[in-house]
Amino acid sequence: MPRRTATLLASTLTLIALLCIALLAPAPYSEMSPGPTVNTLGDYEGDTVIQITGHKTYPAAGNLNMTTVRVTGADYSMNLVESLLGWARRSDKVVEHDTLYPQGQTAEEADQQNAEEFTESQDSAKVAALEELKIPVPSRVIVAAVVKGGAAEGLLHAGDVIKDVDGTAITKPEQVAGLVTKHKAGEKVVFTIVPAADAKKKSTTTRQVSVTTRTSHDDGPARAVVGIQAGVEHLFPFTIDIKLADVGGPSAGMMFALGIIDKLTPGDLTGGKFVAGTGTIADDGTVGPIGGISLKTIGARNKGAKYFLTPADNCEEAAKDIPSGLTLVKVKTLDDALAALKDIKAGDDSALPSCSKS
Known part of the structure; x- marks a missing residue:
């Protein structure tokens, strides 16, 4: 083989190899695609999605579907070929990996965050639904979390009910931090609590716990802290269970609330x-x-929906590419969603508040 031909062939093979490496090398992207959509009024994988016991329920027809997005995992690295194919597909979206998993978030951390957000979303959906139906939902302030190595570790525990701090009755979580920071580091704060184990047994017996404050070490101004996070625990008058495996995040909250209301009303x-x-x-x-x-x-729309209840702040984005045959309905509150459903039920589409591009 002539030297010139051999050189050209070697160069071509080298170029092909470099292109293959470039195309198959990991790229800093993740892919999003339409995920499962589940009827909150029905069953999913053998379980009734919304299960209510201790209160009269009613059969509900039709669909109130929550929707999801499927994403590539935190540990999955797309290559350039996959990224290019994802960009080409209308039904998929390729985004920077850090958009979905910020600051090197691991798969386990992402799953934990999604699970926590999903639980909080269910809790808020229940509260919003029952309040809409004028069913009172009492609540109490609890120790939501104890910082490992913090001053309160071993003294206060997650689930403890906080009745007062230094003699001041506690009705809102934010009061706790406000009362603690009135102290100087090294001073004692006295918590009156119902221990978590006793609270679960519906005991109201209290005890006092003294915690010595320390100086904060976060990005905020130096202040006295005890190393707990206060939260709210709702005391539901009957049991509402939401069974939906392999789903996380807070985005199904409104649809869960609507499903609960539908099951509790004729x-x-x-x-x-x-x-x-x-x-x-x-x-x-x-x-x-x-x-x-x-x-x-x-x-x-792929599942068969005719109407899509859309958060007002998402309307402009959603209206840029509306699937054929789908009506976007703009909602800001649960009351808006219920009013829209009333119009949909009546067949009065002209009364529905729609999403626009601007």
Whole structure:
């Protein structure tokens, strides 16, 4: 083989090898795609999604589907070929890895965060639904978490009910930090609590616990701390269980609240129609924005949804690419969602608040 031909062949093979390495090398991206959409009024993988005991329930027809986004795992590295294919698909979205898993978050940390957000979302959905139905939901302030190595470790425990701090009655979690920071580091704070084990037995017997404050070491100003996080525990008058395996995050809150209301009231909120949606829910019924809205509308329409309840703050993004045959309905609160369902049930689509691009 002539030297010139051999050189050209070697160069070509080297170029091909370099291209293959570049295309198959890990890229700093993750992929999002439409995930499962589940009817909150029905069953999923053998379990009734919303199970209510201790209160009268009613059969509910139609669909109130929560929607999800499927994402590549924190430990999965896409290569350039996969990234290019993902960018080319309308139904998928390729984003920087750090967008989904910030600061090197591990798969275990991501799963834990999603599980915690999902639990909090269920709790808020129950509160919002029952408050909407004028069913009182008492609450109490508890020790939500104890910082490992903190001043309160071994003295206070997660689940302890905080009755007062230094003699001041506690009705809101934020009061706790305010009263602790009135002290100087090294001073004692006296907590009156019902221990978690006793609280579970519905005991009201209290005891006092003294904790010596320390100086904070976070990014904020130096202050006295005891190393606990206060939270709220709701005391539901009956049992509401939400059974949905392999789902995390807070975005199904609104749809769970609507499903609970539908099961606790006669008739059907949807009139038998297929409604899907998404959105976080606060205890007061405020609906918040979520991520991956365009993928959720695709997943909902593919499943058969005709209407999609859309958080107001997601409307502009969702309206840029509406799947054919799907009506986006703008909602800011649980009351908005219920009003929209009333119009959908009546067939009055012209009354529905719609999403627009601007």
